[in-house]
Amino acid sequence: MSFTIGLRFYRISIRKKGEKTPLEMGAGCTPCDFLDYVSDFVARRIEPTVEVATQRTWFFEPIATPSIRVVHGYINYGTHGFESKFKDVRTRKQKYKREATDLEEIPLYFQMWAPSASKYALMAFQSFQGRSCINYVRSAMIADFANRYPDFQLSFIIVAPSSSFLADAPVKSVTFMKPRVGSDRFDRVLGKQMDEVDYEVTVRAKRRGGMISSYKDLGKLVGPGDNGFVFFDGHSYEGVKADVKIGGKRRVVGVYGSGMDAGLIDVSENVKRDGSGHPTLHSIQTEVDSLMEDFYGSIHT
Structure with a gap:
């Protein structure tokens, strides 16, 4: 989304x-x-x-x-x-x-x-x-x-994807968006037919002051994809967004993929x-x- x-x-x-x-x-x-x-x-x-x-x-x-x-x-x-x-x-x-x-x-x-x-x-x-x-x-x-x-x-x-000042910025969570799966999978789970489903998987630091990685190391969490998709934990996703600390504030930044524009700050x-x-x-x-x-x-x- x-x-x-x-x-x-x-x-x-x-x-x-x-x-x-x-x-x-x-x-x-x-x-x-x-x-x-x-x-x-x-x-x-x-x-x-x-x-x-x-x-x-x-x-x-x-x-x-x-x-x-x-x-x-x-x-x-x-x-x-x-x-x-x-x-x-x-x-x-x-x-x-x-x-x-x-x-x-x-x-x-x-x-x-x-x-x-x-x-x-x-x-x-x-x-x-x-x-x-x-x-x-x-x-x-x-x-x-x-x-x-x-x-x-x-x-x-x-600016955002290549900015050097973001390199060491802490990433608090990473969200993988819209896996490439058929809607029938959700129909079976929910017990009813679904016209449209938004499905996201979020990896979040457990400790309050913890971090998933630095911004520059996000690539280590994501495998190379095809046609704009990325891979994580054996599944293909349309996009990735990260919760990053920028200038003293936590902001969500689009990182990879076709479903999320890289460099777009929410x-x-x-x-x-x-x-x-x-x-x-x-x-x-x-x-x-x-x-x-x-x-x-x-x-x-």
Whole structure:
């Protein structure tokens, strides 16, 4: 099951084509101050971009901030092209029908932080119930940057799985998600037919202060899989998530597999939600700010 509200962080760098060394990204730098570039890119994408092949749309809704070197706001992400029924959650009666031409749009928080004297910037993207427009935005930014500065290239590297400061972080529990088994197995156990089953196996440290392993040693618990699956104790699972201590807080991080996006940090229990069911701006921004500082402290050199 995908995290309800997740955050993914990317380390962004600029390199001259054919060279490996990242360039400074602040004011007066070549080819640009990256903050100015992102501010301009966001301003040029406030009208919907339509991804025709996948029937998706997205556009920025920037929010002014007194913080220096930060661009943030919402990416409004929409889907269309299919019908569905909307029912009352209590009565189960249909309230209305969504047509294929209806656009369902959700707000996803984003933040870009570009310190003034650094070779790296950080960008955070929110996901909601597995829905995310990260790949669309990232691809559009890379292509736009290459068009504007043809002698340079922009790169995005996901932070969490490869971050060195997480290497020795204690892992309190590991959960293996959705084994590859038929539903008839659960039908026999429960004595009735099941349409859908979520099944997880959790390995947890027994002592209060104990740990399963360090983050860097998680691979020793999991065998190599096929087609995105992983193996544990003779069974194949779709994904693995770990309870890891990050920056003084325990957080759940997606680690391996197809059923869980690697590097996605679960903040579902850490944010407040408004009446729409989406996180409030203050609560999601607070989570991003905290994690930004933790990650940047380990990668800025």
